[in-house]
Amino acid sequence: MTRTRPADRTEADPSAEEPPTGDPPLRLRGVDRTYERGGETLHALEDVDLTVEAGEFVAVVGPSGSGKSTMLNTLGLLDTPTAGDVLLDGEEVSDLDDETRTGLRKEYIGFVFQDFYLIQTLTATENVLLPTVYDADREAEERAADLLERVGLGDRLGHRPTELSGGQKQRVAIARSLINEPEVLLADEPTGNLDTDTGRQVLGEFERVCAAGVAVVAVTHDELVTEYADRTVELIDGRLEGR
Secondary structure: OOOOOHHHOOOOOOOOOOOOOOOOOEEEEEEEEEEEEOOEEEEEEEEEEEEEOOOOEEEEEOOOOOOHHHHHHHHOOOOOOOEEEEEEOOEEOOOOOHHHHHHHHHHHEEEEEOOOOOOOOOOHHHHHHHHHOOOOOHHHHHHHHHHHHHOOOOOOOOOOHHHOOHHHHHHHHHHHHHOOOOOEEEEEOOOOOOOHHHHHHHHHHHHHHHHOOOEEEEEOOOHHHHHHOOEEEEEEOOEEEOO
């Protein structure tokens, strides 16, 4: 898939190759996120700086209510900061309109969730293809089958979620997150519903994803995730430690 850098997307020739810029795929710079509630200003994130390099696996830990979900939503362009910058490949993207941000999410970012979010009536292959529903083609179908093969589910292509174990469902979700060949993979409690052995299998898949150059950020309460991460940072009351 040919990419254009975010700021050039509306003007560039979509068939033109962009040379590598050397910029990290994902960065937060001085990010604040505040909410007004009952006349009080709540600081969900405060002066957060985070840079994630290509092929790096970063775990984000912290107590409940520390701002982890807000940070993940900000990284995933699902929320906008009150102040500060979100950068993809060195380009500031947080001030773009909703439609453009949605396009960037589809092209640059994959998501993995604790609860899998697979559609029960679809096969493993069909679930993986969901992000391409409006532009699916034979190439996408072949890529879905290849991704499922890579995560060890080559013999489960036609199986529905009810026929899969928890670990297999999460591996389908990982394959789905990679179908559009993202530069960034964001995971929300990816091992939260898995036993230790299955969690290790899933984290092994994350290691392989990183080896392919994808930047991975996982929000977690599970110490097992930190064993596999290249770096662990902690959010405490909206402030990032260990960056």
